[in-house]
Structure formats: C-alpha cells, structure tokens
Amino acid sequence: MEKCYMCDRQATSREHVPPKCLFPEGKDMDGENHRSNLITVPSCDLHNTAKSRDDEFLMVSLAGIIGNNSIGYRHKFGKVNKAIRRSANKLLLATFKGKQRFYVVEVGPNKFVDVIWGTPDSERLKVCFEHIVHGLHFHHFGHTFKGRIKLHFAYLWSDNKNATSFRDLIKAKLDVELAGRDKFGENQGVFYYQITDRDQFDLYMFRLCFYGGINVHAAMIPEHADVQKDLAWMLVEGGIKTIFNVGDKKFEFN
Template sequence: MENKFCYKCDKVATSREHVPPICLFPEAKDVMGLNFRKDLITVPSCDEHNSKKSHDDEFLMLSIAGIVGNNLVGYLQSQTKVDRAIRRKCKDFLNKEVIKNYTHQTLKSKSGRKYPVLYGNPNYDRLVSCFEHIAYGIYFHEFGERFNGIVKMLLGFISYNDKNTQTMTEMVKEKFRVDEISKGIKGENPAIFKYQFFEPDQFGLIGMVMTFYEGTEAFVAFQPKNSKEPFDLSLSLLNAGIPTFIEVGGKTFEFNKK
C-alpha cells in the first residue's frame, strides 16, 4: 500500500516529489540527446514540501551545476539550462540570491587549459536546506518511512572560513572513504546523482553521502530521535578548544591549532 503521508512531515500527501529535483537532471536537448530523466526517484509529498519550493529547486541547480570538479554533464547543464535561467533574472540576481561578493577568476588545469569561474560566498543556509530536503526524501525512499530525528550536514564543495569546520569536513570525507561500512552506491543516473548509505555506528547514527555531477558531495548524518547522544573524547577536547589530533585512515587531522 502506498504511503499516504508526506516524506518530511505528518501532513497528508497530495502529490509526489522528485528527489533530487527534476531540474537537476538535464533535458536531452542540452546534453547531446542523452536521456538522464529515466527512473527518477519520487516520494509522497504535501503541497508545502513540493510545489511551494520550486524556487529553491532552481536555486540549487544554479548553485551546483557549474561547480569546479563536476563532470561534463554538469558543465553542459551550466552552459545551457542554467545560463537560460540566469538570463531571465534581474541583473544582480546572482549576487543577491546565489553567490554574494563574487569575483571573476581564472583556474588553470594540469594540462594548461584555463577556466573562467566565479569565486564568492554561497548562500550556505539555503543550500543546506535544499540538501536536507533531498536527504529526507532519499531516506524515505530507502527505508519506506519518514525520518524522525536530527539531520546534520557538511558540504564537501565548500571552503569553510572556520578552520576546524574545514578540517572536520576533510576528516569526515576520509572517514566515509575508509572506516564506514557501506551499503553500496545507488542511483539510476549516477552521472547526475548517486547516494551511499552506511551502517549505523555505535551511537545509532546513520551516515550518507550524496554526490551530484560526480563532483559535488554532501555528507549527511541521521541521528534518530531515540539514539544515544554521541560522545567521543577527542571531539570533546576539540569542542573545549584544546589542540587535538585525530587519525583516520592513516591521515592525521589537527584541530584548534595554536
């Protein structure tokens, strides 16, 4: 029997929502006729968590399709659909809504090829909110029930100003790579989106990595409502501001540098 309630709240579902949003998957006309809109994931949704967030879906597409490190499909999406969307907006839309105080810079690849990029401050809170919606949807799709608890997230493509947060992101990436027990990579269109759940740890936390365009990663921790509050001596020292070294996968990560 199909679930009658929303994937993110206890309201009655009135439609089905694509997770991730369908706009992230390029149209065939923009990617040399390739079909990336097959077997997309949908979950039951109320109006608030579907149709009323269409502007957030577009914001996410504009924010991540052209990130340096993405694959060719992401680049094509940024040069076609993203470009068309931006041209429809007001002159200072990018600076107000997507990436503030940006400057035009040029990156050079190992082969010597130059790439024009924008460098600035992303709308971080809105990005996290968008990824959180996707995380809730993927959890529902994976386990057949709404997640009840706290979701914590780090974005692997962000350069955090806080050194501890940046180091934590690098450590979490390494931890997922070498320490966690994977349930396997899933996603019918992995060039656009794939995800990987990990077995619960000793505290009941469930880890997940979401990857977009093969280069944009979001690291998620699901903490169920009735799980134990995680305690780790190293992290306690870290939070107390004490210089701390944590080793993961043969690499040492230093926090609270003096």
C-alpha cells in the same frame, strides 16, 4: 492515502528527489537523457510546489562548480545559463551572500570561462539538502525520518583550519566505511547516494554525490538516539590540540 515524506500531512503529489531540474534533458545534451527512473516520493503541497524556487536555486548553485564532471558543465552552459539570463542574473546572484568577485580563467588555448568567487547562501542550501535527505530516507527505508540531520558541505572551501581538518576527517572516515558499498541512483553521472551502517548509538550517515565531484554528508540522529558526548570533541571545542587517526592518515585540530 499516502502521507508526505516530510510531515504527517496527506500527500497530494509526488516530488522528485533530488529535484528534476538537476538532471539534464536529452535535448540539451546532444541526445543524452539523464532523466530516466528518477526517484519520487509522496509530498504535500507545502513540501513540493511551494519550494520550486529553491529547486532552481540549487540547480544554479551546483551545476557550475569547478571540479564537476562534463555533465555538470554542459548542464551549466545549457539550461542553467538560460535560466540565469531569463532572470537577468538574479538567480546567479541569489546563490551568494554578500559581495562576489569575478575572474576569467583560461581552461585551454584561447578558451576562457567566467568564475565567480563568494560566500554561498549556506542556510538556504541547508534547507534544500535537508529536503533531499528526508526524501531519500523515505524512498530507501519506506518511512519518514524523525530526528535531527547535521549537514556538512564537503565541497565548500574554508579558510578555517579546524573546518578544513573536519572536512578531510569526515571524507576519510566515509571513504573507509563506504568502500565497496552500493551506490544508489539510476543516473549516477548526475547523482548517487550511499548509506553507512548504524553505529552503537543508532547513528548513520548519507553521502550524496552530485555531478561526480560535489559531496554532501548528512549525519542522521534519530529522535530516540542517546548521543554521548565524545571526549575528543570536547577537547577540540575547548581549544586543545587534538589528533584523530583514520588508517595511516592524521587530522590535527587546534
């Protein structure tokens, strides 16, 4: 019998990775079907049916973000808004921590959209994306990942200078390392992923891309990896001005 993609329990079903609800159906997209050949992995009950609310949370969190492609926006104003209305806005408010601010933005002549600005529930997002990365790893390599995953949400804005520099640095490094590499996924307007080569410490990264503009980076640290402390990052953590170079780009910290 198959084992679960996340643990050593026996699999009882198959789980979609990423969740199926992120992929619009033809009936909601004027006949465009984005649910063909979705990735599935074997799952136990704990890691599939028990997290259905997290799947819906992730759908609401991602579909309406400014910068998405037209598929994301159409999904937001179709199925996602229906789900939000059914929950009396509870689904939408659950995506944020603390207070939110509401704006009306003009996107064209006499065309306006409502925009909500707030702090996302990053801990819950972390759980959602960890499940996705574990699933993709199982699908791609054929075995469960054992180790730590460090996530970076490249699409989130921060007013911290170091956080912004780190976001831009990681993006620049991945742009170089993944240039010309395969993009995996049958419905790439909704989702695709890429994987870097392993470095000398057996570390590697996944880049996940949703709706053409939402990037999530996952650093894979296998349990057997002997990770050395990097002097440059020790300087950054110590508050010392440090500059990293990627090609002709410079990224300053502190």
